[in-house]
Amino acid sequence: MIEAAQHAHQAAATGSGKFEVLSGEQARQVEAVAEQIIPTDDLPGARDAGVVYFIDRALKTFASETKPMYDKGLARLNQKTSEKYPGTKSFADATSEQQVELITELSKQGTMVDHGRIGPEESDDFFQTIRMHTLLGFLADPSSGGNQDYAGWKVIGRSPDHSFSPPYGYYDKNYPGWEAVKAEMEKK
Amino acid sequence: MTQGHVSYKPTDEVDFVIVGSGAAGGVLAKELSTNGFRVVVLEQGPYLRPEDFSHDEVEVFIEHQLTNNPKSQPVTFRKTPQDKAKVQPSVMYGRCVGGSSVHFTANFWRFHEIDFVEGSKVGKIPGSTLVDWPIQYSDLEPYYTKVEWEVGVSGLAGASPFDPPRSKPYPMPPLPTKGSGVIFERAAWKLGYHPFPAPMAILSRPRAGRDSCVNCGFCLGFGCEVGAKSSSLAAMIPVAEATGRCEIRPNSYVHRVEVAKGGRATGVVYFDAKKNAHLQRAKAVILAANGAETPRLLLLSANSQFPDGLANSSGMVGKNLMPNSGVVAFAVFDEPLNDYKGFAVSRVLHDFYELDHEKVGFYGGGGMDARFDLTPGAFALSALPPGTPTWGKGLKQAMRQNFTRTLEIFCHGTSLPVETNSFSLDPDVKDAWGLPALRMTYRDHANDLKMMEWMKDRAMELLDAAGAKTKWHAPVGEQEFAVHLLGTCRMGNDAKTSVINTDHRTHDVGNLFLCDGSSFVTSGRGQPTMTIEALAFRAADRITALAKKGEIKG
Numbered sequence: 001m002i003e004a005a006q007h008a009h010q011a012a013a014t015g016s017g018k019f020e021v022l023s024g025e026q027a028r029q030v031e032a033v034a035e036q037i038i039p040t041d042d043l044p045g046a047r048d049a050g051v052v053y054f055i056d057r058a059l060k061t062f063a064s065e066t067k068p069m070y071d072k073g074l075a076r077l078n079q080k081t082s083e084k085y086p087g088t089k090s091f092a093d094a095t096s097e098q099q100v101e102l103i104t105e106l107s108k109q110g111t112m113v114d115h116g117r118i119g120p121e122e123s124d125d126f127f128q129t130i131r132m133h134t135l136l137g138f139l140a141d142p143s144s145g146g147n148q149d150y151a152g153w154k155v156i157g158r159s160p161d162h163s164f165s166p167p168y169g170y171y172d173k174n175y176p177g178w179e180a181v182k183a184e185m186e187k188k
Numbered sequence: 189m190t191q192g193h194v195s196y197k198p199t200d201e202v203d204f205v206i207v208g209s210g211a212a213g214g215v216l217a218k219e220l221s222t223n224g225f226r227v228v229v230l231e232q233g234p235y236l237r238p239e240d241f242s243h244d245e246v247e248v249f250i251e252h253q254l255t256n257n258p259k260s261q262p263v264t265f266r267k268t269p270q271d272k273a274k275v276q277p278s279v280m281y282g283r284c285v286g287g288s289s290v291h292f293t294a295n296f297w298r299f300h301e302i303d304f305v306e307g308s309k310v311g312k313i314p315g316s317t318l319v320d321w322p323i324q325y326s327d328l329e330p331y332y333t334k335v336e337w338e339v340g341v342s343g344l345a346g347a348s349p350f351d352p353p354r355s356k357p358y359p360m361p362p363l364p365t366k367g368s369g370v371i372f373e374r375a376a377w378k379l380g381y382h383p384f385p386a387p388m389a390i391l392s393r394p395r396a397g398r399d400s401c402v403n404c405g406f407c408l409g410f411g412c413e414v415g416a417k418s419s420s421l422a423a424m425i426p427v428a429e430a431t432g433r434c435e436i437r438p439n440s441y442v443h444r445v446e447v448a449k450g451g452r453a454t455g456v457v458y459f460d461a462k463k464n465a466h467l468q469r470a471k472a473v474i475l476a477a478n479g480a481e482t483p484r485l486l487l488l489s490a491n492s493q494f495p496d497g498l499a500n501s502s503g504m505v506g507k508n509l510m511p512n513s514g515v516v517a518f519a520v521f522d523e524p525l526n527d528y529k530g531f532a533v534s535r536v537l538h539d540f541y542e543l544d545h546e547k548v549g550f551y552g553g554g555g556m557d558a559r560f561d562l563t564p565g566a567f568a569l570s571a572l573p574p575g576t577p578t579w580g581k582g583l584k585q586a587m588r589q590n591f592t593r594t595l596e597i598f599c600h601g602t603s604l605p606v607e608t609n610s611f612s613l614d615p616d617v618k619d620a621w622g623l624p625a626l627r628m629t630y631r632d633h634a635n636d637l638k639m640m641e642w643m644k645d646r647a648m649e650l651l652d653a654a655g656a657k658t659k660w661h662a663p664v665g666e667q668e669f670a671v672h673l674l675g676t677c678r679m680g681n682d683a684k685t686s687v688i689n690t691d692h693r694t695h696d697v698g699n700l701f702l703c704d705g706s707s708f709v710t711s712g713r714g715q716p717t718m719t720i721e722a723l724a725f726r727a728a729d730r731i732t733a734l735a736k737k738g739e740i741k742g
Contacts, residue, residue, distance in 0.1 A: 037579040043588070062250045100580070107578055131579060132569060136246060139564035144246040155584065156591035158528055158564055162243060163402040168530065169592065170523035171367035178347065178365070178373070178385055185377035 019052075021059040021067060025090075027052050029074045032092040034134040036103045044151035046134055054137030054146030055130070066129050073126030077106065103127075193429045193436075194226075198455075198466040202226040203735070205456055205470035207442045207485065210287020211717050212704040212724040213476035214420020215339075218427045219728030221434035225735065228435050228468055229428075230458050232481075233283035235438035236290075236421075241411035245565045248409055254291045256283045260620040265668055267631045269608055275617060278628050280671050281478050284411075285438055286421025288478070288671075289717065293408045293532050293561065294389040294417055296341045297715040298332045298722075300352045301325040302542045302553075306710055310551050315633055316604040317508055318551075321709040322681045322690050325352055331722035339721060340395055340418040343387030350382070350538040360392045362534075363401060367525030368595035369534030372558030375654035381539045386557060389418035389718070390531050398422055403530040408561040437468075443623055445473055445489040445498055445700065452741070453700045459621055472699040472740050474692075474731070476724070479509070479673025479705035483611050484626050486677070499694035499702070504687050505677055506611040509628070510603035510711035511670035513554075513636045517597045517647040518571055519656035524592040527560030533598075534558065540646065541713055550638040554601030555713045556647060560594065567591055574660055597650060599643035600714020604633040605675050632666050640664045672716050677706035691734060692727040699740050703727040 019027045034046035034055070046052075059067050078090045081102060088094050091102060106127045137146030139156065147153065150160040167173045175181075196202055203225035206213050213229055221227045236254070247253045256279070264273035282288035302309065307319040333356045335341065345357035362385035365373075369386075376383040390407075391400045401416040415422040428434040439461040446454045446467055455469040475482045483506035489498040497505050537556040545551045562571050568587050571594060576586045609631065613624035641664050651659040680686025683695035692703045703724050705716055712719060734740050 038584050039581060041581070041584070045584070058246075062246065103579060135568045136250075136565045139568055140246050141242065141244040143242060143244045153564065156564060156567075156587050157524070157526075158405075158591065162404040162406075164405065164529040165403065166364040166366070166530070169367045169526035171370045171521070171525055172365055175365055175370050178344070178362075181373060181377070185374075 019056045022052075022056050022070075026070070026074055027056065028092045029078065029090060030055055030070070030130070032099065033077070033103070033130055034137070036099050037131055037134045038138050043155045046138055048148070049138045049146055049151035050148035051134050051137035051146050053148075054140070054144060055133045057145040058133050058137070063129075063133065069126050069129060073130070076126075077102065080105070194432050195435050196226070196228055198468045201455075201469040201471060202228050203471050204228075204474055205230065205468050206474045206476055207456060208287060208476040208478060208481070208704065209285045209425065209436060210282055210420055210476065210478065210704070211289045211720045214286060214289065214424035214428070215721050215724035216474055216476055216703060216728050217434050217436070218424040219725060220732065221428045221431040223728070223732045224433070225732075226433050227428070228437060228470065230440040230442050230456065230468065231285050231287075231436065231438045232441040233285065233438065235285045235436065236411060238411070238413045238415055241413045243404070243406040243410065245563050248291075249566070252283075254282055254284050254411060255280050262617055262619060262625045264614045264617050264625055264627045266627070266629050267666070269629055273614055273627045273629070275625075276668065278669050279480050279626060279673070280669070281480060281673065284421075285425060285436055286419045289419040290411045290421050291409050292419075292717055295533055295536075295557065295715045296335070296343075296387045296389045296718040297536070297555065297713065298352060298354075299325065299328070299712045299719050300350070300541060303710050303712050306552075310545060313551055313604060313635065315606060316635075317607050318605055319680070319709060322679055328719070328722045328726060329353065329355060331725040332718065334725045335718055335721045339389060339423045340391050340398070341387055341389050341718075342392040344385045347384035348382060348536075348538050350541050358387065360395065362386065363388055363390060363392045363531055364403070364534070366527050366530055366534040366560070368527045368558040368560050371521065371525070371595060371654050372535045372597065372650065375650045376535075376537055378653050379650065381537055383535050383537050386533045386536045388531060388533065391416045391418065396423070401531055405528045405530060406563060407531045409563070441621060442477070442485060443488055443621065445475070445485065447489070447491060447493065447498065447697065449493075451493060451697060453697055463621065472701065472731075472735070474701045474703060476702075476704045479676045479708075480611050480626055480628075480670075482702055482704055482706045483676045484613065487613050488623060494696070499677075499687055499696045499700060501696050502684055502687060504685065507607050507609075508605035508675040508678055509609040509611060509630060509670070509673070510605055510675040510708065511630070511667060512603050512672045512674070512711050512714045512716070513601040513632065513640045513667070514714060515599050515640045515644045515647075515662055515664050517599075517644060517651060517659065517661040518573070519595055519651045519654065519659040520573065520590050521593050521595070521656060525560070525595060526592050527595055528562075528564075528591065532559040532561040540643065548642060550635045550642065551604065552602030552635070552639055553713055554599055554639065554643050555715070556600070556643070556650075557598050559596050559598055561596065562594075564591065567594070571596075573658055597647040599640065599647055601636065601639050601643060602713060603636055603674075603711045605678075605710070606631075606633050611676055628670065630667065630670065637664060637666070672705065672711070672714075674705040674708040674711050674716055677702050678709050679707050680709070691730040692723070693734075701727065701731060
């Protein structure tokens with residue numbers, strides 16, 4: 001588990017990561033889109049988490065059927081970019097402000113994944129799919145190939161540990177126990 | 189294969205072949221092998237060990253490491269028998285040794301007295317086939333106690349004033365109280381309700397060579413890597429294997445019960461991992477394959493003697509599916525709860541278990557729990573407040589702020605039995621083995637939707653009382669997805685209206701027994717696993733007695 005995560009991280013860090021499904025150029029575009037979905041601020045974003053490596057693995061495994069959607073979606077996005085910003089060849093080459101404009105247009109085609117647990121959300125919409133893969137690649141256990149160095153968990157405040165002792169947070173810190181609370185509430 | 193354990197040849201006529209190794213199959217295997225019988229358990233999924241369990245959401249939720257895979261085993265869905273069913277992932281169950289008990293939440297509520305007699309208490313309900321069970325709570329009480337002590341349940345006896353009578357306290361104290369439990373509990377007391385520590389099938393103390401819960405936070409949906417979750421895999425299967433009389437045979441997909449001319453079951457036919465078919469011979473057959481696969485197997489076993497499916501002279505095989513109703517409310521609080529740590533549920537409320545139907549305008553009732561059962565990816569995809577931006581700075585800010593501060597109130601309730609709600613064989617779609625796919629026909633009884641609306645309102649009131657500023661709920665709507673698979677081969681005294689008798693023996697085939705969620709007559713209030721296991725302990729006693737008296741014949 002740890003080895004796989006380290007391997008993926010090294011590949012990302014050196015920039016020499018081999019992609020098995022995406023072309024190098026596609027990977028550059030995917031990373032740019034993912035980075036707009038979860039941008040870097042004072043805490044890591046999609047690029048730091050190696051989301052593109054997760055997506056490459058996804059396209060080889062559980063989401064292989066979405067590869068044509070990526071091919072078409074990325075090509076369409078690049079085309080939109082050059083139409084809107086003549087002289088700019090691809091989404092990744094656009095400025096961040098331009099990318100925000102482009103994703104704003106793209107995301108209007110899809111709505112937020114509604115309630116219901118995580119699952120194989122069938123979607124024919126490129127944005128919804130890359131959004132779902134980006135979130136999973138940012139937050140799933142590093143053994144999945146994303147969330148490198150627990151970058152995603154740093155953002156949401158989840159400790160990388162897998163064993164905890166109570167109290168866990170603010171509300172259970174000084175909890176006196178069920179019997180004591182019951183007695184107190186019954187007095188009132 | 190586990191070394192040192194017994195293995196039988198398919199040609200060996202063992203005493204019992206059990207199909208399924210989950211909540212019911214695991215208990216039956218342990219009990220019957222302990223009682224001296226030679227047992228083969230056929231499980232369609234793999235035999236995973238604690239070291240195989242990961243915390244990888246992708247592997248577990250998307251690649252279906254522990255559950256049925258809709259790609260190889262498609263399910264079709266339709267709302268009414270008039271509709272044409274479409275392929276749609278609408279059923280989920282455990283597909284590994286231990287079955288759904290490996291990945292369950294581990295809420296272990298006993299049924300109450302009302303669940304067994306509600307039919308006669310409320311009378312005829314239009315559109316529902318609600319009837320009483322042929323057994324009572326008192327018949328099952330000793331077996332509920334057995335589940336708590338033998339499988340391992342943590343809880344506090346007497347904490348809920350609504351609890352039915354019990355003969356023994358829990359063997360272990362409750363698990364620690366989480367922030368969600370503290371907030372929920374205080375709000376509930378404030379409103380005059382009676383919150384209590386959740387009874388959970390998770391060890392709060394080391395027991396029977398198993399470790400206690402380490403509060404890893406990957407519980408619902410995941411296998412337990414320390415064996416603290418009281419699955420059949422952790423608690424029952426090792427005991428069964430240690431008898432030297434029970435073989436667990438994984439990767440064995442049973443698709444027919446073999447019946448001799450006189451109508452006696454002679455064994456079951458299964459595909460091994462290489463899709464080669466074998467007949468495992470046995471003196472008696474027990475199906476514990478879950479409320480979807482048990483009726484499917486009976487329907488797949490139709491022959492000239494049983495043209496409508498095996499044990500189906502009543503026509504009730506597959507009917508009256510009850511998946512339980514449910515709705516969830518969410519809230520975000522100001523300070524961190526860090527509720528991602530630990531098992532899911534620490535507090536429960538049973539004040540709404542038995543409602544006055546004339547007052548509320550619907551039948552049945554439910555329970556509520558406070559929990560946080562969302563893993564990081566699932567959280568970001570399904571538990572951010574409505575209106576949260578779907579991408580960019582706003583999305584990141586919401587994830588950052590809310591993950592440690594969110595709780596859920598989960599409402600669970602009855603499903604009324606409706607005859608057309610069912611599992612049957614799809615006439616067109618086949619699975620990867622060429623067998624007819626499972627077809628689900630389901631539309632909630634209007635009563636159940638009314639109840640969930642009512643429960644949802646109570647949950648929102650609780651969140652108000654807790655001072656939640658940001659709160660919302662999932663929509664209440666017709667369900668198209670079933671996890672609790674109940675009622676599809678119901679128990680009864682009348683062979684014309686039920687599939688099995690109170691010994692779990694099919695009315696039609698003398699050496700064929702069914703025991704799992706399909707045996708249920710009513711759905712309880714949303715937590716069926718404990719009752720599945722209590723029924724299995726009881727069934728094992730009944731079947732043992734019949735076998736010892738030489739009364740299991742075709």
